[in-house]
Amino acid sequence: MKGIIYLVMGLFFAAFTSCKEDLGSYDYVDTDIVQIDTTGMGSTYRIIRLSNLKISPKIRVPEGHNGTYQWLLYAKQTSNNSSMNSKEISDRPDLDVVIAEPIGEYVAELIVTDQTTGIKSNVTFNVSVTANMEFGMMILYQGSAGGDVDFIRTPALSSTITEKTHVKGLYSLSMGKPLSGQAKFIWSAYQAFQITNWITLGSDNYLARFKGGDFTFIRDQEDIYRRRETEINPQAYVYNSNSLHVLVNGKKLHVTGNGFYESDIKFPGAVDGNYEVAPYLVQRHASAFSTIAYDQKNGRFIRYYLSNNSIGDFAQPTPGQLFSLRNVGKDMLYMCNGASNYTYAFFKDKTGNGRWMHVIDFTKSVDGGDLAVGMYDMAALPEIEQAKYYQVSGFGGFAYYATRDKIYNYAYRNANTASVAFQVPAGEEITCMRFYKPIPNIRVTDKEERVLYVATWNGTAGKVYELALNETSGVISSNPVSTFEVGGRVVDMAARATN
Amino acid sequence: MKTYFKQINAAIILSSVIAFWSCERDIIGYEQDARVYFFERANDVTATRITQRSFTFLTLKEEQQKDTLHIKVKTMGEVSANDRYPIAKTIKEGTTAVEGTDYEFIPGLVAANQIEGYVAVVLHRTVRLKQETVMLNLTIGESADFKGGVREDDTFSLSWSDRLVRPDNWPFAFGAYSNVKYQFVIDELGIADYPAQLSPRIEAKPGEYSLADLTDMASQLRIRLREVNEQNVGNPNYPLRDENGVLIVF
Numbered sequence: 135m136k137g138i139i140y141l142v143m144g145l146f147f148a149a150f151t152s153c154k155e156d157l158g159s160y161d162y163v164d165t166d167i168v169q170i171d172t173t174g175m176g177s178t179y180r181i182i183r184l185s186n187l188k189i190s191p192k193i194r195v196p197e198g199h200n201g202t203y204q205w206l207l208y209a210k211q212t213s214n215n216s217s218m219n220s221k222e223i224s225d226r227p228d229l230d231v232v233i234a235e236p237i238g239e240y241v242a243e244l245i246v247t248d249q250t251t252g253i254k255s256n257v258t259f260n261v262s263v264t265a266n267m268e269f270g271m272m273i274l275y276q277g278s279a280g281g282d283v284d285f286i287r288t289p290a291l292s293s294t295i296t297e298k299t300h301v302k303g304l305y306s307l308s309m310g311k312p313l314s315g316q317a318k319f320i321w322s323a324y325q326a327f328q329i330t331n332w333i334t335l336g337s338d339n340y341l342a343r344f345k346g347g348d349f350t351f352i353r354d355q356e357d358i359y360r361r362r363e364t365e366i367n368p369q370a371y372v373y374n375s376n377s378l379h380v381l382v383n384g385k386k387l388h389v390t391g392n393g394f395y396e397s398d399i400k401f402p403g404a405v406d407g408n409y410e411v412a413p414y415l416v417q418r419h420a421s422a423f424s425t426i427a428y429d430q431k432n433g434r435f436i437r438y439y440l441s442n443n444s445i446g447d448f449a450q451p452t453p454g455q456l457f458s459l460r461n462v463g464k465d466m467l468y469m470c471n472g473a474s475n476y477t478y479a480f481f482k483d484k485t486g487n488g489r490w491m492h493v494i495d496f497t498k499s500v501d502g503g504d505l506a507v508g509m510y511d512m513a514a515l516p517e518i519e520q521a522k523y524y525q526v527s528g529f530g531g532f533a534y535y536a537t538r539d540k541i542y543n544y545a546y547r548n549a550n551t552a553s554v555a556f557q558v559p560a561g562e563e564i565t566c567m568r569f570y571k572p573i574p575n576i577r578v579t580d581k582e583e584r585v586l587y588v589a590t591w592n593g594t595a596g597k598v599y600e601l602a603l604n605e606t607s608g609v610i611s612s613n614p615v616s617t618f619e620v621g622g623r624v625v626d627m628a629a630r631a632t633n
Numbered sequence: 634m635k636t637y638f639k640q641i642n643a644a645i646i647l648s649s650v651i652a653f654w655s656c657e658r659d660i661i662g663y664e665q666d667a668r669v670y671f672f673e674r675a676n677d678v679t680a681t682r683i684t685q686r687s688f689t690f691l692t693l694k695e696e697q698q699k700d701t702l703h704i705k706v707k708t709m710g711e712v713s714a715n716d717r718y719p720i721a722k723t724i725k726e727g728t729t730a731v732e733g734t735d736y737e738f739i740p741g742l743v744a745a746n747q748i749e750g751y752v753a754v755v756l757h758r759t760v761r762l763k764q765e766t767v768m769l770n771l772t773i774g775e776s777a778d779f780k781g782g783v784r785e786d787d788t789f790s791l792s793w794s795d796r797l798v799r800p801d802n803w804p805f806a807f808g809a810y811s812n813v814k815y816q817f818v819i820d821e822l823g824i825a826d827y828p829a830q831l832s833p834r835i836e837a838k839p840g841e842y843s844l845a846d847l848t849d850m851a852s853q854l855r856i857r858l859r860e861v862n863e864q865n866v867g868n869p870n871y872p873l874r875d876e877n878g879v880l881i882v883f
Contacts, residue, residue: 360845360846360849361849361853390845391845393833393845394833395833395834397833397834397835397836397837398830398833398843398845399845400845402845402848402849402852403849403852403853406852406855406856442852442855443848443849443852443855
């Protein structure tokens with residue numbers, strides 16, 4: 135018994151005597167360390183994805199020492215199970231890099247190493263990456279290395295925008311290389327309470343879909359066509375008011391319905407039939423006409439039937455109709471929606487110099503042979519034979535046509551005359567013209583069609599002018615509201631909007 | 634005195650527990666023979682187990698008299714630096730195919746440093762397949778490299794034929810079934826089976842079809858049928874009719 139007691143006491147004694155204060159007998163020397171001063175800088179940075187993150191802390195490296203710098207970026211830990219893979223984004227003392235990470239919360243960490251002592255100092259900053267692509271204008275251009283996309287936002291586009299921003303090279307930043315082929319079109323497809331929120335762009339040998347929220351790549355090429363043997367030659371695309379994705383590829387229509395999952399929204403084989411469509415599509419028309427297009431080969435408008443993936447003619451015109459949709463007999467130059475949601479189609483005669491604007495009411499739910507609304511002879515308008523680009527107002531009875539260097543305001547409804555509305559600076563050539571016409575327009579009805587974007591090219595540099603205008607008269611302010619320099623010749627522009 | 638002893642005992646037991654707690658037993662590794670089990674899984678969210686597969690010779694040219702089917706397997710045990718060769722064997726119960734006549738087993742492969750591979754069955758295009766569908770139930774055989782593994786995954790069934798039998802997954806988009814229509818589809822698309830994409834949340838594998846895929850196929854077949862009918866104007870049974878004399882449409 136006593137032995138056990140002694141054993142227990144011995145264990146306690148051993149346990150307590152093993153704790154002995156280390157008094158030490160060292161010589162302490164003060165070592166100068168790197169100091170990183172973030173006074174007044176704030177600890178959180180909010181940036182738009184694919185824009186530059188700039189952080190410049192004051193760094194004091196001890197005199198006579200050299201420092202090396204390492205900026206790391208990693209996702210902010212949100213749970214104990216999160217893994218954090220860091221990525222070195224810069225080796226400069228001042229950070230100034232494009233952030234291409236998906237939308238989310240991140241930490242940027244600066245580590246400064248004193249090369250003389252090996253001692254490291256660090257500081258962290260919270261980085262909130264947002265997209266902020268609710269409203270804006272997408273600019274597709276052809277640069278020397280290939281195509282690319284810029285995104286511009288100005289107070290003229292939404293009351294929620296307080297300052298002008300210009301994010302450059304969205305495509306190459308997302309994909310790591312410029313767009314191949316000759317850039318053709320860009321379009322933002324958005325539908326509330328549905329999955330559709332995508333940006334689709336195409337060149338003559340490439341088609342791709344990106345997330346509308348932040349321009350993250352989704353799919354491209356064979357993955358976006360249901361038949362992999364399809365020769366990829368996209369020419370035009372629209373997401374129309376019937377929730378159909380309509381593509382003109384190799385002069386043929388490819389139409390796909392909407393679905394519950396993005397992965398199943400791919401373009402099927404070409405619509406059957408003897409036709410070659412012009413590369414122009416409209417967004418708005420009645421659901422009765424799943425899609426409408428113009429058959430350039432046979433000089434007629436055609437309608438699409440979703441039920442059996444085929445096309446058909448419109449009805450024979452009733453007496454008194456200005457023209458027959460089944461036999462227009464002209465070459466289409468452009469087509470878009472305008473006032474009353476009518477479709478406005480610009481034509482030239484197959485022979486001679488005739489120029490025309492036809493107006494069709496495709497919003498009627500029944501094709502009773504009475505869809506032709508107007509036909510305007512444009513032959514006498516100034517420089518009409520040099521017209522290259524067209525836009526039609528949704529508010530007033532006017533349209534614009536642009537020649538090499540001038541924009542004409544065409545008052546078709548009253549006088550059928552046109553006058554110069556704007557002239558670009560000498561040496562610049564107009565390459566694209568678009569209203570700010572967002573779809574949906576719910577939160578920007580006060581901004582819609584109040585500005586016109588005009589792109590120019592002077593042989594070496596591209597520009598985009600933001601022009602203010604009177605939405606009922608079409609009068610354009612002589613001085614641009616904003617001017618943006620872009621990295622190539624602009625081929626298409628499209629409004630980006632959500633609701 | 635009793636209480637005193639109890640306290641001492643408790644102190645000793647507690648010390649012992651603490652002492653032994655620190656001795657952590659090493660985790661024992663897999664020490665059995667290398668084994669494999671069938672690892673065919675569906676392309677859905679839960680990767681559902683697949684235990685059977687059917688095959689038809691109809692999509693192959695007449696001169697091709699046999700074809701090799703690979704069934705995916707997964708290994709148990711350490712990976713090997715060398716290629717290894719699993720093999721399947723017949724389960725007699727329920728099997729109607731005759732080994733050596735209708736089929737034969739050849740070694741499959743688990744490549745070096747891999748944990749997945751396949752067993753192989755060579756299917757023969759025998760005359761009887763024109764009249765009937767044969768069935769083979771198989772399991773993992775013992776080879777120099779592997780024995781059979783997980784019990785739940787140790788059987789698999791194959792059925793095959795060389796005749797037109799309405800597939801269970803005949804697409805609604807193709808309309809009413811007939812043997813003539815089925816043969817037309819096989820001739821034009823080279824596809825005899827139409828498994829549905831199980832979950833649109835997961836990208837379809839080759840050989841899986843969504844409703845939109847099948848609708849597009851129907852559209853393709855409609856065009857081809859029109860062309861074939863135009864090419865055969867005046868020939869017997871054209872425009873194409875089925876075995877009951879009904880006009881084929883898509």
